[in-house]
Amino acid sequence: MCYSKEVQLLTASIILLSCLFYYFYYRIHFTKFKQPWLLPFLRYTIIAFVLIGFHQLFEFLSLVTQNVIIYKIGLLFSISVMYFALRSFEILVNKKVHSWIALILVAVMGTHLFLVPVSFGAASFYVQHYSTFFWGATWIILFAYWHICVWQQRKELRDDSSRQMLIIYLLAGTDIAFLLSIIYSVFGSFYFGVNYCYDSPSIWCTFMVIQALFVPLFLSALPALFKRPKKATVLSMKKTILYLIISFIIVVLIALTLPAFSCFTWKFVFP
Structure with missing residues (x-):
């Protein structure tokens, strides 16, 4: 049976209501500490989660209305998450990692989304994304770049508690849902009829509701x-380019595995 509409609405509601509560609660809580950077960090972190909630909400609205414009707006909300994730990281570690690059990629991706035809469908508890390879590739490039920046910064920190907090930052932010979605998608492709390429993005976003438990x-x-x-420090442009190249290589390596899941076609790459 298909419960994708109900699940998308439920996850959107949980994420958005959690964000509302966390923002006001921790806004008050952080005022107890004489660390002015905490509030901007909280703001960017919550905005990132709100955008995930909006993505889930627009997936629900897309299924209800079958409106492609609503669907595309939801995809744009989703990929915009990475800009705010990078901004939150910049504030957290007092280091510029050129988050403006994410804005450029989001703008390019947004233009592409609204120029090409896309389609979608309902399946099980999630939404199937057809012909969204470039959107997914851009998402993973920014996601990988964010992770590389975090792990490299971790090496520069001296105390163990701060290094551990950066790991928790990733786990509480996205990685628990990410790992669970990979496990479900891979095994599901063999046992549950999950299409790894079409289904895994929405499975990941749906599992993001789990992160609401770990953020606090x-x-x-x-x-x-x-x-x-x-x-305050700034990531050198040389390292920035290197990290982006590594992120791009990661996307290429992922793309090379797609034929194993019977979903890599020219139509998939060029909608």
Whole structure:
């Protein structure tokens, strides 16, 4: 049976209501600490989760109305998450990692989305995304770049608690849902009829509701366990380009596995 409409509405509601509660609660909680960077970090983090909630809401509306414009707006909300994730990281570690690059990629991807025909459908508890290869590739490039920046910054931190908090930052932010969605998609492609290419993006976004349980654990521990670098730094452009190249290579390697899941076609790449 297909419960995708109900599930998308439910997950959107949980994520958005959780964001509302977390924002006001931690806005008050963080004022107890004399660390002015906490509030901007909270703001960008919550905005990222709100956009995920909007993506889920627009997936629900897309299924109800079958409106492609609504569907495309939802995809744009989704990919915009990575800009705010990068901005939150910049504030967290007091380091510029050129998050403006994400804005450029989001703008290019948004233009592409509204120039090409796309289609979608309902399946099980999620939405099937047809012909969205470039959207997915851009998402993964930014996602990988964000992770590389976090892991490289972790090497530069001196105290163990701060290094551990960066791992928790990733896990509480996206990675628990990401890992679960990979496991479900891979096994599902063999046993449940899941199409890895069409289904996995929505499965991941649907599983993001799980992250709502872990965000408060990170935010509660953040002021006490994370020692923010006092000196502001900037990631060199040389390293930025290197990290982006590595991120692109990761996407290429992922694309090379797609034929194994019987979903890599020219129509998939060029909608």
